[in-house]
Amino acid sequence: MPTISSVRGFLDSTRRLITLSLLLSLLAGCATQPKTIPQTDWDSHQQSLQQLSQYQANGKLGYKGTQRFGANLLWRSAPQNDHLLLTNFLGKTLLKLDATPIRATLISHDGKTHQGTNASVLIQQLTDINLPVEQMRDWLIGLPTAADTYQLNSENRVAYLAKQIDNQLWQLDYNEYDYSVTPALPKRMVLTQGDVRITLVIYEWLINDNNRKLQ
Secondary structure, eight states, rough: OOOHHHHHHHHHHHHHHHHHHHHHHHHHHHHHHHHHHHOOOHHHHHHHHHHHHOOEEEEEEEEESSSEEEEEEEEEETTTHHHEEEOOSSSSSEEEEEOOOOOOOOETSOEEEEEEOHHHHHHHHHOOOOOOOHHHHHHHHTTTTTTTTEEEEESSSEEEEEEEEEEEEEEEEEOOOOOOOSEEEEEEEEETTOOOOEEEEEEEEEESSSSOOOO
């Protein structure tokens, strides 16, 4: 015949098993709960993007074309001025560009300074990197300025755009957005033109609405 102490031990063990089962069920439910992606109205989202007078994007760039390389990316945009810095994974400068609507200054990996009137042409002539700098200041934040065509995703943000530039068809796919900033900004993008494929991953956005000062 079971004793009172053995019955109590059995009941305590049973309660612990039930509690553990409920806890595991709760954790499993939390793990499988789908992410809620905020919806937006395109007109209001576009207006919010147009009001970003300055921003800084920190991330990585992967380039496949006549050459292949990966680099750390810093792109800082302000009214009438863009700053692009590419460094290797050891922190050494691969390319440093400062561009205005009328002048571009590029410092190459060997420390030499070059100047021109067109940032995209200057980069391609000196580094053989094909990149539409003038368009990217808006495209990088998901604003399809001057695009020949663009498409919205189910959340009414840009999913794809295309533009013919000097007989070259550039296409940009927006694969993921960062919803931790307002307005939501692109996080993963793939820019293509012919055999050129540029993968962009942005892991930090600093915008003019942030309390953090742009570097």
